[in-house]
Amino acid sequence: MRSTFLTLLGLLIAGSGQLTTARQDARSIVAGMVTQDRDGDATAEVRMEVVDSRGRSRFRTLTLWSRTAQEGERQQLIRFTAPADIRGTGFLSLQNGAVREAWLYLPALKRTRRIAGTGRNDRFVGTDFSFRDLEPERVDEYSYALVEETMLDSSAVWVVDARPGESLDDPYSRRRLWISKAESVLLRAEFHDQDDLVVKSYSASDVRQPPGSTKWRAHVLKMESPGEGTRTVLEITSYLLDTGLDSAQFTKRSLERGG
Amino acid sequence: MNALPKALIPLICLHLIPGLANSQPVLSGMLETDNLVYLRQAIDGRVNARNQVRLLTELRLETESPHGIRGSLEFRYDQADASRTRTFLKEAYIQSQLESLDLRLGRQMIAWGMADGFNPTDNLSAWDYSDPLDYEGERLALNAFRADWYGEMWTLQLVLAPGFEGSLLPDADSRWFPTVPAIPEPPGNPRRMQYAARLVGQVGGADLAVSWFDGLDDLPYVRPVAAGADPATLRLQYQFQSRRALGLELARPAGPFMVRGEAAYFLTDDPDGSDPWVDDPYVHFVVGGDRFFRSEAENSLFLTLEWSQEIAVSGGAPTYRVTDLNHLLRRSVLGRAEFHLGSFKTLALEAAGNLYDGGWLVRPSVKLNPSDGLALHLSADILGGPGDSFFGMFADNDRIQARVSYAF
Numbered sequence: 001m002r003s004t005f006l007t008l009l010g011l012l013i014a015g016s017g018q019l020t021t022a023r024q025d026a027r028s029i030v031a032g033m034v035t036q037d038r039d040g041d042a043t044a045e046v047r048m049e050v051v052d053s054r055g056r057s058r059f060r061t062l063t064l065w066s067r068t069a070q071e072g073e074r075q076q077l078i079r080f081t082a083p084a085d086i087r088g089t090g091f092l093s094l095q096n097g098a099v100r101e102a103w104l105y106l107p108a109l110k111r112t113r114r115i116a117g118t119g120r121n122d123r124f125v126g127t128d129f130s131f132r133d134l135e136p137e138r139v140d141e142y143s144y145a146l147v148e149e150t151m152l153d154s155s156a157v158w159v160v161d162a163r164p165g166e167s168l169d170d171p172y173s174r175r176r177l178w179i180s181k182a183e184s185v186l187l188r189a190e191f192h193d194q195d196d197l198v199v200k201s202y203s204a205s206d207v208r209q210p211p212g213s214t215k216w217r218a219h220v221l222k223m224e225s226p227g228e229g230t231r232t233v234l235e236i237t238s239y240l241l242d243t244g245l246d247s248a249q250f251t252k253r254s255l256e257r258g259g
Numbered sequence: 260m261n262a263l264p265k266a267l268i269p270l271i272c273l274h275l276i277p278g279l280a281n282s283q284p285v286l287s288g289m290l291e292t293d294n295l296v297y298l299r300q301a302i303d304g305r306v307n308a309r310n311q312v313r314l315l316t317e318l319r320l321e322t323e324s325p326h327g328i329r330g331s332l333e334f335r336y337d338q339a340d341a342s343r344t345r346t347f348l349k350e351a352y353i354q355s356q357l358e359s360l361d362l363r364l365g366r367q368m369i370a371w372g373m374a375d376g377f378n379p380t381d382n383l384s385a386w387d388y389s390d391p392l393d394y395e396g397e398r399l400a401l402n403a404f405r406a407d408w409y410g411e412m413w414t415l416q417l418v419l420a421p422g423f424e425g426s427l428l429p430d431a432d433s434r435w436f437p438t439v440p441a442i443p444e445p446p447g448n449p450r451r452m453q454y455a456a457r458l459v460g461q462v463g464g465a466d467l468a469v470s471w472f473d474g475l476d477d478l479p480y481v482r483p484v485a486a487g488a489d490p491a492t493l494r495l496q497y498q499f500q501s502r503r504a505l506g507l508e509l510a511r512p513a514g515p516f517m518v519r520g521e522a523a524y525f526l527t528d529d530p531d532g533s534d535p536w537v538d539d540p541y542v543h544f545v546v547g548g549d550r551f552f553r554s555e556a557e558n559s560l561f562l563t564l565e566w567s568q569e570i571a572v573s574g575g576a577p578t579y580r581v582t583d584l585n586h587l588l589r590r591s592v593l594g595r596a597e598f599h600l601g602s603f604k605t606l607a608l609e610a611a612g613n614l615y616d617g618g619w620l621v622r623p624s625v626k627l628n629p630s631d632g633l634a635l636h637l638s639a640d641i642l643g644g645p646g647d648s649f650f651g652m653f654a655d656n657d658r659i660q661a662r663v664s665y666a667f
Contacts, residue, residue, distance in 0.1 A: 111372075251409075
């Protein structure tokens with residue numbers, strides 16, 4: 001009896017140990033993805049398709065410059081290049097501690113307009129992506145659990161659940177992440193609300209290395225909001241990493257140059 | 260009509276500035292039809308409609324070098340109102356973007372101010388007031404030299420404008436031509452250098468600017484002058500008055516709201532405020548806020564509300580004429596609500612109420628974007644108030660407007 005008890009206890013301890021290892025593995029998998037995803041700066045030409053709930057498409061092309069400052073704060077400058085009626089419109093977003101400051105440049109008015117700081121959960125320029133979706137994963141703010149290892153299309157992937165810390169202002173109760181083993185790239189994600197329903201789903205494809213870089217990047221990103229019936233597809237037609245953009249690129253002066 | 264010779268200046272510069280001759284030209288523009296009908300016929304034979312076509316073309320030459328050139332021409336043809344037909348050079352300038360200095364020379368638009376509805380610190384530009392309710396795209400460029408110096412925390416903007424040009428006023432047969440007082444022919448533009456400087460920066464999370472303007476009012480004053488040797492015989496005469504303005508601007512987020520404000524202290528030609536034909540020195544401030552709401556779905560709502568007030572430094576009642584467009588909002592509330600139904604349809608309601616004279620304006624509108632670059636606008640202007648207020652004076656000018664524009 002005692003032997004049986006010890007055996008059971010041993011199994012439980014062993015099981016607990018395996019669970020701990022799995023958690024650590026999940027965290028290290030995500031950390032590996034974050035490391036692979038990290039860059040000093042990026043310049044991307046993006047073709048964007050936003051499809052509304054009635055299936056009507058709106059196309060935009062834009063140039064996106066982004067940079068992570070030494071303090072880890074994100075800087076973004078977006079300039080729309082098409083269609084003609086919004087050409088030259090610019091958007092500058094600077095993270096300043098917990099606050100994200102934002103300015104909009106409207107070429108027709110020849111004026112830069114300060115706008116209320118965008119929250120991390122706000123939509124990114126009217127798309128299904130939020131600013132949070134486009135930020136690097138903040139590993140310390142979530143707990144991770146490895147769900148399974150499987151195949152997604154032809155890629156071997158880890159499937160990981162990410163749950164936010166209690167104090168975190170995250171609209172999702174959990175996210176399920178599909179991370180490719182070969183490139184450590186997020187290939188798919190599902191965003192669950194408080195009722196555990198999928199409210200957004202993300203998929204990425206065309207994973208390759210931008211010219212001159214050893215990092216892997218998905219060049220087609222798709223975000224769907226099934227509840228709203230909308231979706232956004234970002235196709236990156238040109239991608240340059242770590243070209244040495246400095247903070248001067250992320251100023252109102254730069255914002256106004258395109259207009 | 261001297262626009263075309265001016266347009267040649269950038270072409271000459273093209274061969275003088277290194278790199279520009281090899282630059283790739285980018286042509287863009289907009290074609291717009293603008294039809295407007297007044298709900299009540301004017302009784303005195305004034306123009307009762309607008310059947311207008313407008314073509315705006317813009318040419319940009321940009322290179323890898325820090326130099327660039329830009330020019331735009333506007334052609335406007337109004338079948339119903341010949342006085343609005345014109346061809347003019349909207350912009351034509353060369354620019355150099357150096358290490359921490361931007362230089363721009365030529366005909367250019369300069370827009371200052373951080374408030375939304377009205378900008379008392381925006382004094383360099385003249386406007387096309389041939390239709391005073393049309394304000395979109397009606398800012399006029401000025402011939403100027405502009406230098407922007409970018410420091411670590413602050414930007415200093417300096418403007419020298421050698422040739423003053425006043426705003427365009429409604430023609431005598433326009434429904435917006437004021438009936439009181441009887442006004443003589445507008446004067447020519449006086450030769451006068453205008454100067455302006457603006458320091459823009461950020462303090463404590465707020466965008467701030469301090470500015471100084473020394474120039475002329477863009478609108479002429481009407482005042483009586485002696486008609487001849489007999490000082491008792493008077494006639495009315497247009498005159499552009501000198502004005503200087505010390506400005507302050509602020510824009511700061513406050514939670515989900517944006518707070519915006521501007522104030523300008525205008526020093527006029529009447530320093531003690533005793534000349535009834537000249538603006539007393541006064542302060543004009545605008546303060547308000549806006550907020551953007553987005554629903555979980557693809558719709559969004561933008562609300563803005565502002566208060567505009569003028570305070571005469573000498574105290575007492577302001578003496579500005581009712582028809583002086585720079586003083587329409589001397590104690591007014593301005594509001595705008597924009598409801599975006601996805602990215603294809605926008606409903607908007609604008610309103611202005613002048614608590615000083617009781618005049619008011621309401622403008623509901625619908626904008627449709629059936630495809631990229633194409634926009635259909637349908638709006639109405641409804642005016643009212645006492646007969647001696649500006650909006651009340653033109654209460655018969657209620658109208659419906661339809662515009663179709665295509666950007667290319």
